[in-house]
Amino acid sequence: MLVGAAVGAAPVAVAHAERWPIKVTQRHQADVPKPGTTSAANRRLQKDLSALGYFTGPWNGYYGPDMAQAMFAVQKVNGLRTDARWSEEVERKIRRGFVPVARSTSGDLVEVDIGRQLLMVVRNGKVVKVFNTSSGNGKPYGGGKIANTPRGVFTVQRQVNKMEKSPLGLLYRPKYFSGGYAIHGSGRVPPKPASHGCVRVSYEAMNWLWKTNSLPVGGRVWIY
Missing domain, CATH: 2.40.440.10 (L,D-transpeptidase catalytic domain-like)
Structure with missing residues (x-):
């Protein structure tokens, strides 16, 4: 097998996350995303996460494995328990718009x-x-x-x-x-x-x- 080798170093960022100013959809208590379902609320969450750069798969309104992967990622970035479930706490973090910061600076x-x-x-x-x-x-x-x-x-x-x-x-x-x-x-x-x-x-x-x-x-x- 071919062997890859380290090809150099890159500068390290001091921050772990930065805030993106996005407008997040307002939700009502009865209109919340739920795993295993297909709904307009799920599709809005897919759009909100995608606006922050999280990969959700297709915007089909289905809260399935692809959405679970996106929720794992956003929970990790925000220091939350990784259970892949929507909650008001997750919602607050999404509204704050935090995404990871790259360590590289070019390319x-x-x-x-x-x-x-x-x-x-x-x-x-x-x-x-x-x-x-x-x-x-x-x-x-x-x-x-x-x-x-x-x-x-x-x-x-x-x-x-x-x-x-x-x-x-x-x-x-x-x-x-x-x-x-x-x-x-x-x-x-x-x-x-x-x-x-x-x-x-x-x-x-x-x-x-x-x-x-x-x-x-x-x-x-x-x-x-």
Whole structure:
């Protein structure tokens, strides 16, 4: 397998989040987003989160797995319990409009914040899309190996535009940045470290990364 190497350092931002001035939809008590349902309230929440850069999947009003991933992300950014459920507290945080701050200051790249388990698409120092992610869980596996995700600045070495079978499982449309480590789609992306070292995002998130060419071969990945 091709091996990706760290390609340099980048300046570190002092803040973890910044505020975006957006107008958030007013809600009534009986008109609130609910998991497992399809409603106008859910669609408004999808639009509000998308305005802040959180990836929600299609604006179809369905509060399903894609919305759960977006809620995980916004809860992480705001230091809330990650249960993927809407609440008045989550609503207040959304109204304040806080989004993550990039560490990089120029160029196009993907940043992975291991501490908060977030993946961010960054363009010229501005976070334009935020995803829930799940990285290495730090546990031993396979005869003494440890499930850690490598830190550093890497480039995408190769990519596979299909479901690929690896020794550790199935990787959906993987983009390899260091040996067998990849950013890839998965059917299970909890709000905590759970992989053998790869960086997981949802299937729809991976489709978006491919469709928008946000992480091409040669593209940078900064993991910290």
